[in-house]
Amino acid sequence: MNNIVLVGMPGAGKSTVGVVLAKVIGYQFIDSDLLIQQREKKLLKDIIAEQGLDKFIQIEEDVNCSIDCQQCVIATGGSVVYGEKAMEHLRSIATIVYIKLSMSTLKKRLGDIKKRGVVLRKNQSFEELYMERCPLYEKYAHVVADAEGYNVEELMFVIKEKLKL
Ligand SMILES: Nc1ncnc2c1ncn2[C@@H]1O[C@H](COP(=O)(O)OP(=O)(O)O)[C@@H](O)[C@H]1O
Numbered sequence: 001m002n003n004i005v006l007v008g009m010p011g012a013g014k015s016t017v018g019v020v021l022a023k024v025i026g027y028q029f030i031d032s033d034l035l036i037q038q039r040e041k042k043l044l045k046d047i048i049a050e051q052g053l054d055k056f057i058q059i060e061e062d063v064n065c066s067i068d069c070q071q072c073v074i075a076t077g078g079s080v081v082y083g084e085k086a087m088e089h090l091r092s093i094a095t096i097v098y099i100k101l102s103m104s105t106l107k108k109r110l111g112d113i114k115k116r117g118v119v120l121r122k123n124q125s126f127e128e129l130y131m132e133r134c135p136l137y138e139k140y141a142h143v144v145a146d147a148e149g150y151n152v153e154e155l156m157f158v159i160k161e162k163l164k165l
């Protein structure tokens with residue numbers, strides 16, 4: 001199907017590098033988060049605040065399962081890996097690229113994570129979230145792109161090289 005799906009922690013740069021990569025390789029660009037907002041007619045942070053984490057994860061899984069495209073770069077939301085069906089679907093239509101970044105860089109980039117509308121359980125720390133998520137990104141990824149120290153353009157080239165594009 002020739003699609004590329006970007007997964008990774010919130011703040012890893014999936015949405016930013018995704019659109020740049022799509023432009024350079026001549027693909028379409030989809031951001032799953034925008035599809036969710038469009039479908040629900042609400043901001044992500046409001047869906048999470050009003051409907052709760054589990055409902056958000058369900059909505060996110062439905063939206064990602066419904067993606068049907070060719071020659072697309074798809075930036076997912078960081079919590080997509082909680083939806084097993086969605087990940088199976090995405091793995092069947094795309095090469096999954098995990099954009100990997102250290103906990104310390106992510107913390108610096110994100111600032112106060114609670115203001116960002118992340119799927120973070122009550123009393124769960126960012127460190128705990130990182131430790132919970134990383135094995136899931138590794139599990140579903142076909143390719144890992146180490147993003148440490150790279151600006152957007154450099155990271156785009158790292159991904160392009162990894163995918164031999
Ligand atoms: N390679 C990069 N180097 C430094 N900052 C970046 C890089 N990629 C993205 N950013 C910044 O990090 C923040 C999160 O980027 P974003 O693309 O929204 O991440 P994600 O979609 O993975 O949550 C934004 O402020 C963005 O400008």
Ligand SMILES: O=C(O)C1=C[C@@H](OP(=O)(O)O)[C@@H](O)[C@H](O)C1
Nearest residue numbers: 010011044077078079117118119
């Ligand atoms: O990791 C998460 O829990 C989330 C990440 C967000 O997307 P980004 O990864 O693009 O920031 C968005 O899907 C939602 O707010 C939840």
Ligand SMILES: [Mg+2]
Nearest residue numbers: 014015075076
């Ligand atoms: Mg994003």
